Amino acid sequence: MTSFTKAEGIPLYVKIRENLREEIKLGEYKQGEKLPSEDELAIKYGVSRMTVRQGIMDLIDEGLVYRRHGVGTFVAFPHLERDHSRLTNFFESALKEGIKVSAQILTMEVIPAKQKIAAELHIEEGDSVIHIKTLRYTDDVPVTVHDAFIPHKLFASILTRDLKTLENQHLWTILESYGYRLKRAVQRLEAREAGEEIAELLNIDTNAPILYKERTAYADDGTPVEFIFCYNRGDMYSLTVTLER
Amino acid sequence: MTSFTKAEGIPLYVKIRENLREEIKLGEYKQGEKLPSEDELAIKYGVSRMTVRQGIMDLIDEGLVYRRHGVGTFVAFPHLERDHSRLTNFFESALKEGIKVSAQILTMEVIPAKQKIAAELHIEEGDSVIHIKTLRYTDDVPVTVHDAFIPHKLFASILTRDLKTLENQHLWTILESYGYRLKRAVQRLEAREAGEEIAELLNIDTNAPILYKERTAYADDGTPVEFIFCYNRGDMYSLTVTLER
DNA sequence: GAGTGGTCTAGACCACCCG
DNA sequence: GGGTGGTCTAGACCACTCG
Numbered sequence: 001m002t003s004f005t006k007a008e009g010i011p012l013y014v015k016i017r018e019n020l021r022e023e024i025k026l027g028e029y030k031q032g033e034k035l036p037s038e039d040e041l042a043i044k045y046g047v048s049r050m051t052v053r054q055g056i057m058d059l060i061d062e063g064l065v066y067r068r069h070g071v072g073t074f075v076a077f078p079h080l081e082r083d084h085s086r087l088t089n090f091f092e093s094a095l096k097e098g099i100k101v102s103a104q105i106l107t108m109e110v111i112p113a114k115q116k117i118a119a120e121l122h123i124e125e126g127d128s129v130i131h132i133k134t135l136r137y138t139d140d141v142p143v144t145v146h147d148a149f150i151p152h153k154l155f156a157s158i159l160t161r162d163l164k165t166l167e168n169q170h171l172w173t174i175l176e177s178y179g180y181r182l183k184r185a186v187q188r189l190e191a192r193e194a195g196e197e198i199a200e201l202l203n204i205d206t207n208a209p210i211l212y213k214e215r216t217a218y219a220d221d222g223t224p225v226e227f228i229f230c231y232n233r234g235d236m237y238s239l240t241v242t243l244e245r
Numbered sequence: 246m247t248s249f250t251k252a253e254g255i256p257l258y259v260k261i262r263e264n265l266r267e268e269i270k271l272g273e274y275k276q277g278e279k280l281p282s283e284d285e286l287a288i289k290y291g292v293s294r295m296t297v298r299q300g301i302m303d304l305i306d307e308g309l310v311y312r313r314h315g316v317g318t319f320v321a322f323p324h325l326e327r328d329h330s331r332l333t334n335f336f337e338s339a340l341k342e343g344i345k346v347s348a349q350i351l352t353m354e355v356i357p358a359k360q361k362i363a364a365e366l367h368i369e370e371g372d373s374v375i376h377i378k379t380l381r382y383t384d385d386v387p388v389t390v391h392d393a394f395i396p397h398k399l400f401a402s403i404l405t406r407d408l409k410t411l412e413n414q415h416l417w418t419i420l421e422s423y424g425y426r427l428k429r430a431v432q433r434l435e436a437r438e439a440g441e442e443i444a445e446l447l448n449i450d451t452n453a454p455i456l457y458k459e460r461t462a463y464a465d466d467g468t469p470v471e472f473i474f475c476y477n478r479g480d481m482y483s484l485t486v487t488l489e490r
Numbered sequence: 491g492a493g494t495g496g497t498c499t500a501g502a503c504c505a506c507c508c509g
Numbered sequence: 510g511g512g513t514g515g516t517c518t519a520g521a522c523c524a525c526t527c528g
Contacts, residue, residue, distance in 0.1 A: 009505090011515080011516060011517090012516080012517075013516075013517085031467070032466070037493075037494060037495080038494080038495065039493090039494085039495095047517075047518085048517065048518045048519060048520085049518095049519090049520095050295075050516095050517070050518075050519090051516080051517060051518080053495085053496090054516085054517090063428070063429060063463075063465075063467070066428075066465045066466050066467075067494095067495065067496095068494085068495080068525090068526080069494075069495050069496070069524070069525050069526075070493080070494050070495065070496095070524070070525030070526035070527080071493090071494065071495080071525080071526060071527080072493085072494060072495080073494090073495080074466065076465070076466055076467035077367070077466060077467025077468060078367070078463065078467045078469070122322070122323070182490055183308065183311075183489070183490055184308060184487055184488060184489045184490065185487070185488045186485060186486075186487050187485065187486050187487075187488065188483055188484070188485045189434060189456065189483060189484045189485075189486070190456060190479060190482075190483040190484075191436035191437070191454035191455055191456040191457075191477070191479030192436070192454055192479055193454055207452060209436035209437055209438055209454040209455070209479070210436055210454070211434065211435060211436040211456075212436075218308075218323070220308075220311045220321070221277070221311050221319065221321055221322060222276070222308070222311075222321035222322025222323045223322060224323070232436070234435060234436030234437055234438075234454070237435075238433055238434060238435045239433070239434045239435075240431060240432065240433045240434075241431075241432050241434070241486045241488070242429055242430070242431050242432070243429060243430045243431075243432065243486070244428070244429045245426075245427055245428055245429065254524090256496080256497060256498090257497075257498075258497075258498090282512075282513060282514080283513080283514065284512090284513085292498075292499085293498065293499045293500060293501085294499095294500090294501095295497095295498070295499075295500095296497080296498060296499080298514085298515090299497085299498090312513095312514065312515095313506090313507080313513085313514080314505070314506050314507080314513075314514050314515070315505070315506030315507040315508080315512080315513050315514065315515095316506080316507060316508080316512090316513065316514080317512085317513060317514080318513090318514080
């Protein structure tokens with residue numbers, strides 16, 4: 001009997017979810033093996049069945065377990081990291097892999113929005129936007145050129161910040177400090193030739209392949225908070241994403 | 246009073262979800278506007294509050310509405326199509342955009358799995374895999390070369406099918422007909438130069454940029470069912486994905 | 491038929507936000 | 510304080526799967 005009681009403000013379904021996750025990780029339930037039924041878990045944890053279900057639902061979304069109606073709940077096979085399909089930033093994901101990363105801000109300016117950028121940010125053409133051009137390095141090799149655009153109206157005071165501070169944290173961290181909850185980003189990806197300007201910045205051939213990326217990031221109420229163009233060295237940069245049905 | 250009663254086997258929360266979606270689409274609740282509270286909706290639909298919540302939860306996952314604890318539920322701003330972050334296939338998504346697509350199978354063979362493919366498919370090196378090499382066209386222009394590998398053990402009888410049939414439906418449709426529920430796919434993307442073989446098939450320069458993609462597709466129990474290499478013409482192909490937090 | 495997950499109820503109390 | 514969403518209960522019946 002592992003009876004859980006509400007305490008410390010942590011919801012019961014979270015405790016149950018984490019307890020199950022832990023037991024799976026420790027191999028108490030092996031891959032492909034059936035978990036106890038929802039009724040059994042409800043008794044084991046001393047909660048109602050709905051509460052158990054709420055915890056299990058999260059694990060299903062993660063792909064850690066799966067259900068078969070009328071059969072049971074089972075531990076799924078691979079523990080594939082969904083991290084790369086999540087909104088994670090350059091610093092987080094590179095650091096996790098033990099890569100040294102750094103960034104250098106080349107330009108920070110306020111300009112009137114061109115048509116495309118205005119459309120992406122849901123503002124009027126000519127409205128002020130903050131443009132931040134950044135060169136990013138991994139292990140001191142220049143890998144990526146970023147052109148970020150954020151609505152001046154929402155984030156004007158960002159301009160008062162020290163460039164060094166901006167270089168050392170991701171823009172998203174800063175945008176969130178303004179009370180926007182970043183929820184999703186839409187990325188468009190293409191392969192292109194570098195072209196002169198990018199080739200020079202990245203120190204590669206003019207016709208070298210570049211992974212070109214456009215991205216619009218949205219807060220959870222749907223407000224677009226950032227639009228970027230992003231040019232990544234083809235031979236140094238790859239991107240992993242997870243698609244879900 | 247729009248009271249819903251259980252009928253036709255459609256769950257109440259699904260009816261409520263679709264009813265809300267429809268009302269939002271018709272503009273009865275406008276962007277940024279507050280929906281009725283959960284209590285009010287429960288009364289309106291003649292159901293319990295938990296049932297209303299279950300319906301709303303789906304709309305939140307879609308990004309159609311968002312919630313603020315202690316404040317209310319609101320209609321989110323853009324109706325951004327998450328389609329491209331979903332597991333959708335070549336035929337579906339291109340057809341939706343009115344593009345004529347076709348495919349030609351160049352090779353279908355059974356070969357022993359090389360190390361990388363075996364690792365991705367969770368089988369032993371040397372185990373049999375079915376290799377299907379396909380050239381895909383949009384509007385009669387060759388755009389993509391596919392090298393798909395699927396475990397022979399799971400799908401051996403696919404070899405008995407007519408090539409013409411295989412060309413005209415997506416592999417995933419076929420894999421699902423074997424009882425596997427495709428749930429997620431992990432893709433790795435790079436920009437590369439075409440190289441001789443691909444350049445010739447796609448009728449482009451040897452050093453033209455290619456959007457290179459590796460993808461592993463998994464059933465919901467975690468079984469890998471397909472691994473592919475994919476070479477896409479940089480100037481004709483772009484990929485849109487949505488990242489979620 | 492027995493066991494499982496899927497849906498649903500009619501309440502309850504809490505945490506959060508606002509004026 | 511009043512309204513909102515967040516969590517939770519102790520049941521119920523249904524739909525599905527399997528032996």
